[in-house]
Amino acid sequence: MNDQLLADKTIAITASRRAEEQAGAFERHGARVLLAPTVRIVKTDDDAALAAETQQVLAHPPHVLLVATGHGLKSWLDATEKNGGAERLKEMLSDAQIYVRGAKGRGAVRSLGWQDSGIAQVETTESLVELALEKGVAGKNVTIQQHGKPDPALVKRLEDAGATVTQVHPNRWEEPENPALVDELINRLIAGEIDAITFTAAPAVEALLEKAYHLGRGDEVEAALRTETVVAVVGPVTAEPLNAIGVNPVCPERFRMGAMVKYLIEALQ
Structure with missing residues (x-):
């Protein structure tokens, strides 16, 4: 046209x-x-920081997984497929209580054959963290798949509630x-x-x-x-x-x- x-x-x-x-x-x-x-989005395949974060998750199997975006979850798992450790990671994540930020995150979780335990009331990371806090995170390992520019205050809220938090940042943003x-x-x-x-x-x-x-x-x-x-x-x-x-x-x-x-x-x- x-x-x-x-x-x-x-x-x-x-x-x-x-x-x-x-x-x-x-x-x-x-x-x-x-x-x-x-x-600029950092390609997950070349992201050494993401690989290191994945190793942290493997070392501290999550009781709770917070999924901010379906695209981010898929990118993370795709990168792990290429760099090794994907099956072990998937097994760990599928055993966790999974909370999602929005419908696309829920769709990505279910496409893997997993079931989420709840969806945030509003499609924001703050609402996702609120949901996790409401369900309880004391004494638990919490993995949060971040999106965009993370808010350190939200991570601190989880830690103040007694969680041990591991963050992963697929599709990190950098200078253009x-x-x-x-x-x-x-x-x-x-x-x-x-x-x-x-x-x-x-x-x-x-x-x-x-x-x-x-x-x-x-x-x-x-x-x-x-x-x-x-x-x-x-x-x-x-x-x-x-x-x-x-x-x-x-x-x-x-x-x-x-x-x-x-x-x-x-x-x-």
Whole structure:
């Protein structure tokens, strides 16, 4: 399709994963696209830190497993398959009480033939930790599969409740490969040259704001996101750091990237 509905629009994409897929969808409607990943996902296959964390889990079999994302759980197990120890790890995890943050996490758990013991009331890591605390973690080994930028305060709450906590960080976020593109994004946001911007993960929002404040332009970027630019997010978890600064992004009913793209295209017409 090449209907040129977005011919006069410039859309910024902050994702590091599936960014080209987003760009293609917008470009087919005539939009100009700025690809400016604000964070980079570390590939699990090459992640020495994840391998070390996995060894910690194997050394301290979990009584409780907290699954933040289905994608993260799958990436972790896939990496272990390639690096050795997968069957032993799966056996340990399947024996644990498993709590999940959302439907996709539950789906990933059940696709492995496991059963979860509960799902968080709200799709946030804080709600997931609340669920574990409510069920009881005193004297237990708790493994938490983190997502994005972990909150140390949540880990401390588990430890203060008597848990021994081991964290694993599949798909860790790091600095983007091309920081100059983020600088360009910040300048163009402030100049009013970005009609819309998409976020598919909360850390991408946090990284953009952190960089803007580092440059002394945080207030200007926040103002642009509130007034000049249509902000689209893939779901409410991604929206949280935006809501905190008074930005109300558009969000599809189905928390999927494709749904977000379609929703934004309609919003810009």
